[in-house]
Structure formats: structure tokens, C-alpha cells
């Protein structure tokens with residue numbers, strides 16, 4: 001039996017060791033308030049997921065290699081207890097190296113937020129989500145996510161303890177037993193004569209990693225929902241003709257602002273149309289229908305953007321359009337009005353009174369108004385962000401329109 005580990009085993013051991021350390025420290029930081037404050041949560045999560053999945057792929061290679069290249073024998077002077085402890089630790093490591101990333105992958109897969117995993121941060125390389133609870137409701141998915149979060153955290157902690165034990169044992173060998181065991185994992189064994197067989201095993205091991213990563217990405221591309229198609233079929237972002245007014249979209253804006261981790265985030269609605277009949281002297285005939293293409297909403301923050309698209313957000317897969325309708329107007333002051341209308345968003349209709357000013361000169365009207373909504377009324381974040389720890393409930397909607405009188 002060889003007295004040292006092979007070069008491949010050594011490279012895999014230290015690569016995975018560094019990556020695990022990175023994941024442990026990075027994972028803890030990522031879920032802390034410090035990470036949220038940097039505004040880079042989305043990027044950090046994507047890096048964590050990429051490195052974690054790569055560890056899983058490399059672990060498959062390590063197992064293949066290890067099966068064909070048994071570890072060198074343990075030093076002679078070790079007691080029975082020490083031998084069992086060493087063997088158990090090694091088996092434990094393989095179990096953790098599979099279960100920790102697997103639990104993270106499962107957690108990301110069941111999450112009702114639907115945040116995708118972009119391998120290497122590249123949108124064109126979406127990594128598959130495991131087909132778990134695909135038909136379940138948001139509440140079940142949220143419960144499963146919370147449970148898996150606990151599992152992921154606990155397993156990571158247990159693996160951390162095993163690493164401490166492993167390092168302590170290595171140091172004992174080095175400085176107390178003085179058997180220089182660590183050298184076996186630094187200087188590789190001489191290449192054995194049957195190097196062709198070794199090269200084939202190396203090829204199989206490398207393929208295991210590549211098959212896992214490339215397969216996961218291919219599967220992920222296949223899993224992409226019809227969301228892209230629905231976005232392409234979005235409403236046209238052009239000027240819309242209305243009964244009596246033509247809205248000039250170039251000089252009009254519709255948007256909203258929300259408070260995320262204490263910071264105000266502006267949401268821009270890129271595509272919407274308006275069908276408006278409004279004469280300040282004849283409010284009984286006034287009516288307005290605003291149709292909003294929710295797939296055109298952009299939030300500026302990548303984490304919010306992906307969360308907003310999912311089932312716990314705007315649920316774009318099922319509700320790509322929102323509408324505001326009103327035919328009840330009243331004047332509150334000179335040039336100031338109030339409309340009592342209904343906003344249907346995410347399939348939920350909620351009364352949304354809005355106040356606005358209307359100023360007309362030479363057939364061109366300038367209108368500015370706002371309303372405040374409670375996102376929970378529409379079920380937005382009702383599963384994963386029900387409290388206000390990350391996102392406040394109140395969302396301010398504002399609009400500024402310029403329109404030309406048609407008749």
C-alpha cells in the first residue's frame with residue numbers, strides 16, 4: 001500500500017478545504033446584517049451557491065478517485081480507538097461534503113422567493129433547482145425552506161466541529177507523536193507503474209465533476225419558465241391614445257418607492273398604457289383605466305428584482321398585468337382631485353384612493369399624484385417577508401403625466 005496520498009487526492013483535499021473555509025466564513029457573513037448593509041446580498045449569495053455546488057461536484061470526483069486509490073495505511077503506533085476515530089472522521093467528512101451543499105441546494109430550490117442560481121454569476125448559466133415541492137403552495141415551501149435553513153446551518157456547524165477535531169488530530173501527530181503524518185497530504189506518492197489505469201480513473205473523476213456542473217446548468221436552462229416569453233409579449237411601451245387625452249410617455253413617469261433594509265429603493269414601471277377621459281368641469285363622465293405590464297418593473301436592486309418576480313412577489317408567472325380602474329372623482333381643492341379606484345395587482349383587487357393635481361394650459365395637461373399601498377394587502381411578501389425586518393409594508397406609488405387633449 002502507498003505511504004502517501006496521490007497528487008490528485010492532495011489537490012482535491014486542499015482545494016476543497018479552502019473552499020469550505022470560504023463557505024463557512026462567507027455563509028455566516030452573508031446572512032448577517034453587515035452583508036445586507038453593503039447592498040451586495042444578491043452577488044454574495046450567487047457566489048456562495050456557485051462555490052457550494054462546485055464543492056459538491058469536486059466531492060464526487062474525490063469519491064471516484066478514492067475508491068480506485070485507497071488511502072495510505074495509518075501509522076503503526078496508533079491505538080485502536082485512534083484508528084476508529086480517524087476512520088469515522090473520514091467517513092463523516094464525505095457525508096458532510098455531500099449533505100451540506102445538498103441541503104443548501106434543496107433550500108434554494110424550495111424557496112418561495114424563486115431566486116435563481118446563476119452559476120459564476122452568469123445569467124445565461126442558470127443552475128437547476130431540485131424538483132422539490134414544485135406543486136406545493138407558498139406556505140408549504142416557506143416552511144420547508146425554514147426547516148432546510150436550520151438543517152444547512154446545523155450541518156455546517158457540525159462539519160466545522162469535525163474540521164476542528166481533524167486539525168487537532170493532525171497537530172497531535174505532528175508535534176506530539178512526531179510521525180510527520182501531514183507530509184502524506186503535502187508531498188505526493190511517486191506515480192505507480194500502472195499509470196494508464198490511474199489516468200483513466202482521473203478522467204472518470206474529472207468527468208464526474210464536469211457532468212454534475214454542466215448537467216446542472218443544462219437542466220437549469222431547460223427549467224427556465226415561460227417567464228421570458230411572457231416578458232417578450234409585454235405591452236408596447238409607446239404613447240397610448242385615450243378617449244380625450246393622449247399621454248406622452250416620453251415626459252411621463254409611473255413608479256413607486258419602498259424601504260428595503262432602511263434604504264429607499266425606487267421602482268420604475270417601464271411599460272404601461274392609459275385610457276383616460278377627464279374633464280375637471282364634468283367629473284361624472286370621468287374615468288381612467290391604467291394597464292401596467294408588471295414584467296417591465298425594474299427595482300435597481302438585484303435581490304429585490306428577483307424576489308419581486310417570484311410567487312411571493314408579483315407572481316409574474318400568473319399575473320403579468322396589473323390594472324388601476326376608477327370612475328369616481330371628486331375635487332378637493334382648486335386644481336386638486338381625488339380618485340377612488342381599485343388596483344388589481346397579483347390577482348387581488350384593493351381599493352386605492354389616489355390624490356392628484358391637474359393643470360391644463362393650451363390643451364396640454366400636467367398631472368401629478370400619489371397613493372400609498374400596503375404590500376401585504378396584495379399578498380406581496382406575505383410568506384417570506386411578512387414582518388417589516390427587511391421591507392416595510394408601506395409602498396408609495398407616484399405618477400407624473402403629460403397629456404394632450406384630443407377633443
Ligand code: HEM
Pocket residue numbers: 020023024025027028031045048049050051052053055097100101102103104105106107108117149152153156
Ligand atoms: C460545502 C458547501 C457549503 C457550506 C460549507 C455552506 C455553509 C453555509 C453557512 C455556514 C451558512 C450560514 C448559515 C447560518 O448561519 O444561517 C450558509 C447559508 C446559506 N447557504 Fe450554504 N454552504 C454550502 C453550500 C451551499 C449551496 C450548494 C447552496 C445552494 C445552492 C447554499 C445555499 C445557502 C443559502 C441560500 C444560505 C442562506 C440561508 C439563510 O438565508 O439564512 N449553500 N451556508
